[in-house]
Amino acid sequence: MMGGLAFLMALVGSLTSCETEQKEETAETKRPNIIFIMSDDHAYQAISAYGSTLINTPNIDRIANEGMLFENAFVSNSICAPSRAVILTGKHSHINGLVDNAVRFDSTQVTYPKILRENGYQTAMIGKWHLKTQPTGFDYWKVLPGQGHYYNPEFRTPEGIVLDSGYVTDLITDFAINWLEEAKDKDKPFMLMYQHKAPHREWLPTEENFRNYTQKEFPEPESLFDDYEGRGRAAKEAEMRISTHMGLTNDSKIHPDIVEKLGYKEFINWYASAYHGNLDRMSPEERAAWEEVYGPINEAFEKAGLHGDELTKWKYQRYMQDYLASIESVDENVGRLLDYLEENGLAENTIIIYTSDQGFYLGEHGWFDKRFMYEESFRTPLMIKWPGVITAGSKNTDLVQNLDFAETMLDAAGVDIPEDMQGKSMLPLLKGEKVEWRDALYYHYYEYPGIHAVKRHNGVRTDRYKLIHFYYDIDEWELYDLQEDPKEMNNLYGDPAYAEVQENMHQKLKELMKEYKDEVVIPQL
Incomplete structure (x- = not known):
């Protein structure tokens, strides 16, 4: 038989060993x-x-x-x-x-x-x-x-x-x-x-940030004045252009009275009420700080009387400053x-x-x-x-x-x-x-008819190519080579040089729709 002291030492050693193993296990599995x-x-x-x-x-x-x-x-x-x-x-x-x-x-x-x-x-x-x-x-x-x-x-x-x-x-x-x-x-x-x-x-930024950012000017994207040449109805008919659909009141923070006085027509009638709704939530101190900065912006806009491309450029800068x-x-x-x-x-x-x-x-x-x-x-x-x-x-x-x-x-x-x-x-x-890993992604957008008028569409993207199908009230396809055209300015659908790519992308789209159990039904209008 093991002596009392030896037994006690063995027991302590065993318990210590178990405790160490338990701690290590906890650390590993935490x-x-x-x-x-x-x-x-x-x-x-x-x-x-x-x-x-x-x-x-x-x-x-x-x-x-x-x-x-x-x-x-x-x-x-x-x-x-x-x-x-x-x-x-x-x-x-x-x-x-x-x-x-x-x-x-x-x-x-x-x-x-x-x-x-x-x-x-x-x-x-x-x-x-x-x-x-x-x-x-x-x-x-x-x-x-x-x-x-x-x-x-x-x-x-x-x-x-x-x-x-x-x-x-x-x-x-x-x-x-x-x-x-x-x-x-x-x-x-x-x-x-x-x-x-x-x-x-x-x-709507904080005071510190709107004081800072309204003093900045930002580079314009190359496609700010995109004419959507070579693309279908979807891009042309979307209602999200800075030039014609972005609000002067709610978005650019110009008082509705000035907009009305200068004869500008807002795209949607709720823009003016949104302007008031947003600013009326401010405390008197917050509103005073806001007016101190945006008041002069309003005055300068009223004097400038901008139209056409110059108005679009101005709206873009206001957008970037607040965003x-x-x-x-x-x-x-x-x-x-x-x-x-x-x-x-x-x-x-x-x-x-x-x-x-x-x-x-x-x-x-x-x-x-x-x-x-x-x-x-x-x-x-x-x-x-x-x-x-x-x-x-x-x-x-x-x-x-x-x-x-x-x-x-x-x-x-x-x-x-x-x-x-x-x-x-x-x-x-x-x-x-x-x-x-996967070699392609599936996409599907549904909200049409709706605000911004972006057509319903689904599509597939690989590491290089993208195929999009716009449907519902139209039936149009777009194909892009993202390696050669990363800004997606040139629709290649129907281009004989991309016939094989187009066929492969159609097949990939069918496979993903089946995999994800999605079926697009185009209604007869």
Whole structure:
């Protein structure tokens, strides 16, 4: 028999060994926290990590510099609510049911926050929701009603509507940090959806930023005066041109009385009421600061009496000044959140994702807004930081899509991905592994007839080519060689030199429609 002392020593050694193994196992299997940051209508052309010459975004760039930047990230339906539904469900619009902004999201569906919550994560949704129905699958939520407001906005909570004083981008960040500080269960991993209203139209910046940006002048895109030569009706008939469809009142911030006095005709009659609705939310102090800067802009505009190309050029500058100034606040607040994580020991085990609900036109093709499958709208910024897993400063060129976000977060959390989700986990890409990936993306836009009059269309994109089919009240095709024509100015559909490419792209489109169970029915009008 073992002596008493020897037995005791062996027992202690055994317990120590078990404890060490348990600690090592815990360290290896510790699940990461996840923060999903999404802005609204943030063009990749307005992020310095993507080479923007329009703005410097040092804090958003931190995520790319310390993680991975995706150079070929796209959406499946370039419009606000449908994009959000795709992200939540990991399913295309025709499957999750939210095909356009008029549809209410079916909140009984399985979503990645629900799955994470069921698997031990504490979940929160703060900021812009924009899905009409109440958020589900969250331990905590505080969201903007509809589009929300920039100044002194209301927020929806489980207890009802509350009014908060301040600037929306600052407030959303305050609420996110407060939740991390006070409400989070320290014994559970967390998933926070931190989603901004900015830079959604009508672009009302903070005082500091509008004082700065209204003094700046920005380079015009080459296609600001695009005549859409060689393309079909869809591009020509879209109602999103800066020249004729952007408002002088709500968008350019010119008082409706001046617009009426000078005889300008606004494209939509609600523009003037939107101007008043936005500015009337300001406190007397905020309004005084606004008028101090925008008053002289109004006076100069009234004296100039601009028309034609000169008016378009002026509207473009006003657009960029307010749009980019709104992004400046997003960048500042992303920096606040990143600093909080670092200062509180949360950065090392937290995945941070930055993206937008889609791309946006910054004057390319003469447009603002999104919706089309053309690159500026279809492509979205995406950068992901995960210390110890993602190599800092790495870049990825694979074709990824917002359809993949849910699967990626579930996979990173060690949770099984539902078989009916349609995207792919990007986890192997994040780890830098060489894997067989998709060679094409599928896109489908539905909101026509509707605001901006962008025709319904679907299409396929590979690493080099893009095929688009516009349908419903037309039946037109467009083919682009993105290597030779990255700005998509020359429709090659029907060009004999591209006959084989065209046939292959048609076949690829059919394959993807079958894979994703989508069927386009062209009504007989």
